[in-house]
Amino acid sequence: MPKDGTSNDQWLVELNEQQRRAVTHGDGPLLVIAGAGTGKTKTLACRVAHLIASGVPAERILLLTFTRRAAAEMINRARHITDRPDAASVWGGTFHAIANRILRIYHSAVGLPNDFTIMDQSDAADLMNVLRTDLGLGKGDRRFPRKETLIKIYSRTIAAQEGLRDVVKRFYPWCDDDTDAIAELFEAFVERKRKHGLLDYDDLLLFWNVLAHVSAAADVVADRFDHILVDEYQDTNALQCAILQHLCERNKNLCVVGDDAQSIYSFRAATVRNILDFPKQYANTTVVKLEQNYRSRKPILNASNAVMAEARERYTKELWSNLEGDQKPLLIHCVDEQGQCNEVCSRILKHLEEGIPLMKQAVLFRTGHHSDMLEVELAKRNIPFHKFGGLKFIESSHIKDVLALLRVLENPRDEISWFRILLMLNGIGSAIARNIVDALLAEDEGTERTVTDEMETESVRFSIAIKRLAENPPSVPAGAREGFEKLRDLLLTCSGIGQNTAENSSETSMNIPPISQQIELIREFYEPLLERRFDNAAMRTRDLEQLEHIATSYRSRRSFISDLTLDPPASTSDLAGPPFLEEDYLILSTIHSAKGCEWDVVHILHCADGMIPSDMAVGDDEGIEEERRLLYVAMTRAKDHLYAYFPLRYYHRPNSSTDAHSYAQLSRFISRDILPTFEQHTIETPQVQDDPVKTKASIESVDNYLKTLWRN
DNA sequence: GGCATGTGTATTTTT
């Protein structure tokens, strides 16, 4: 094993000059402006490798990325480059995942229990809703913001570190009259979370930040890392910026990488100011720009640059490419959405025949449901696919139900999960559920949490709520008794108490079944309920099997739940069969989830005004600009072939037989001036399948069908 | 009073 530096040469040679400057930069703040496809991942991976090779202990390097997958990939690459297994101990992950990891260690310094559970955004919204009802808001004819809106306001206030009043005025002006009530609600929200040991996404960052400057752990935390690297810095918010500032108070070894032209997360309070003002914030910043694109052929880059050239602000760089190509991106005019589906499918199959596997092709779109019709079409044609973004596995109600059971086992003070579970049972509605929850949690709430770390072992950690369930369960109405008994058995078994009575519970309490077995038990309990509650039980059952499968790789229930909330798996509800059995599959993805990825062939759906830009975002200039960047991100994912589809006609009710429709306009971002950077195709009539019954039963499609008869 | 059930409606993007 060569010592410092000597083995560097081999990989350094493969870098271009700018990349090499970024990789070998020594101490002090470093800003890397990295355009799309300029080898950003490679540069970061090499920098990590370089640091390790120059003697920085791997566990003192922190790599913050946008997804866990990105961190894992870079660390893996660094390990290969250096050929040092210890590279695996680099701290890598999202801000939230790292916050979780840190807080599991230093929780007591900020007064958190160690068994805290993490709520995702919809859990937080549910809690918000409970409190909203408790406080009597939303009663009468006053229209009070919906729970989703409330959690967004809350989240933005914290992430942007601005006052509630300002946030509401600026982003939610229609809620301005309710600000006082909202403030009151938020106070209750925070109080309730603390009482029940719940942290939401914002709390994770908030406490990490607090940890760094008010607590006794501050020194330890600030000293923990010698080098910090941050990917996708343009999509960080004020709170994350503050955390970083605290983390590198000792040394200024902070390297941030990003692209202001790809900032697409302002709805999460991300601000481009972070990256633009970085040199001002950190004196003596070294700035490196990566402008050579290694991904896209010239005509694709041309069109992408043309789209960005019309942006209101001027971006700091211009990308160039050496990759020749004579094919401009294709702009394809389709009759309607079905026409778009047909066209996409046939082009995908054509490329497949040419030898480009499905995995190297992607279909991108603005919102999750933009691919609905295509998914049906792909299923019909037996083209397997994976969908990223949109409605996630974890958000479907059957998964949430199972998760609620696990959560209650992990943190019996989790009121929201108790509610969710109880409401599933026959004969129990909100009133009875309320009584049961009150009965179970009553003593717990009054009890001070004086338990120390050492005492919080598995055996004592399940709290009074579970004990009460074992010793003197709350009474329930006769109609609900049977279901409640089954629930009780389940929870006690999973807690390791079994069906025995309380006297020997302390002895058997260590007898907690492994996590996958717990899920199996839960599944047995839940399946009858599932069949009663949903129509498509079969598919949902398969999801549960999948969940059980994921669980087998976890040792503790706690890390399983945390990971599932912080790094949820992509959707599995594919129509085209069990995805993990297919060797080749097409990628469907929202543009947001496509960030950082690249494919040989990229198809962008719905390039119509109202889709990109989304109707929801055209309210103000900043919103529109972000949509433009979104299209830019989508286009720059393509290496060799880029297709943009524009369906002319949108049916108001796609699944009915009525013909009501309206005409769409081409996306405003593909303006007259930049049209020449595309080649245009028009698909005249919808392709009629061998089975004409599949086509829309409208007069028009009948007529079109007849036309094909006359012609053939 | 409280639960189950039916109808209508509004739907971005994600940790």
Add this chain to the structure above:
DNA sequence: TACACATGCC
């Protein structure tokens, strides 16, 4: 599709 809201049933 999931939720809010209204109505009908015990």
